[in-house]
Structures are given as structure tokens and as C-alpha cells.
Amino acid sequence: MTEETVSLPVLSQTRERVGDVTVPAAVVAGPVREHLLHEAVRSQLAARRAGTAATKTRGFVSGGGKKPWRQKGTGRARAGSIRSPLWAGGATIFGPQPRDYGYRIPASARKAALRSALALKARDGKLSVVDKLEIEAPKTKLFAQLMVGLHAENALVIIAERDERVERAARNLPLVKVLRAEGANVYDILRYDRLILTQAAVERLVGRLGS
DSSP states (O other), rough: OOOOOEEEEEEEETTTTTEEEOOOOHHHSSSOOOHHHHHHHHHHHHHHOEEEEEOOOOTTTSSSOOOOSSSSSSSSSSSTTTTTTTTTOOOOSHHHOOOOOOOOOOOHHHHHHHHHHHHHHHTOOOOOEEEEOSSSSHHHHHHHHHHTTOOOSSEEESSSOOOHHHHHHHHTOOTEEEEGGGGGHHHHHSSSSSEEHHHHHHHHHHHHHOO
């Protein structure tokens, strides 16, 4: 059985069409499964939580070792410690403790969610493939001009491999982020308005998501 494919136009850095790239339809033209996008984003954001919130239980509050007054005969309610959770300055009952909020969804669901994110951008006409991304020097101004030329001032750029010039040049642009193909993820694809892929990055993503 032959796998269905689709052709995506390949643009130059000046938005001129220079060719086409053929990719499996399942990667960029499949169904947009919103529930998987939701789960993938939730999982990513949960993993980013610091989980450092903490309160002191009775074992961690200093003081309170001595009984504040004798058990009987004073007319006051009995008390065993000035650090009781009932007292001002006392411990906290059932307060938050450091924990890991992260959880993982199945690998097959992660792949399906990434395919859905790519399909969503392609469906909305916000996915572009360029033959290459090259700048003369790692200068923010040069990369900003390149993004304006691509009509992608707010964009996630995915490249195939390490490119110090491009990565350094994009670092100070608040509405642009550069990722390598292995770091492509649902949250960042949905967060930015446009998605720019180099042709080599498309091939890497197909290798990762095509099966």
C-alpha cells in the first residue's frame, strides 16, 4: 500500500519559490486532534513547574519545646507547644511540600500531538519551508531583516542542526525562537504565529514522525 504524500513549496530567503519538498501526508496533512494538543501542552507546562513551594510543619519550626504552662489549674486551655498549628507563629497543617508536577503522556500520543500541531499550522497557511537560513554574521539586526523578508516577525524557526550564527542572532528577538529539529515541540509550535522550517529540518521531522 502506497503512503500518501503532499508537496510543500520551498522558498528562498527572499520568498521566491525554488522547488518543492514531498512529505508523508500523515506528518503535515493529518487530522488536527485538539485533545492531544491540550494534553501535550499540559504535560510540557507541568514539567516546567519548579515545585519548590514549601511550608514548615511542627518538625521544622524552631522553638516550642517547652510546655507554655502547666496542664491544669490555670483556667486556660491546655497547650503543649507555642508552635502548635493553632497558634500565631506556629506550624502549618497540610501545607505544600516540594514535589515534581511532571508527568509524561505515551510516546505515540506525543508524536500524534506533534503531527497535529504541524497539520494545524499547514491548514492555517502559517507553515513555510525555506531552502536554507544563512546570515553573514551573528547579528540580531541581520536576522530581524531576514524574518521581515519572510513575513515572519512572530515565528518559531526550526533548523536541522546547530547553527551558532542563526541561534545567537535570534536570541534577542522577543517574538522569534530558534529550535533544532530534535527539540521541536507542541507548545512552542502553538505559541508562535508562524512556523518556519528549513528543508533539512523537514527531512529530520519526517524521519522522526513519518512512521
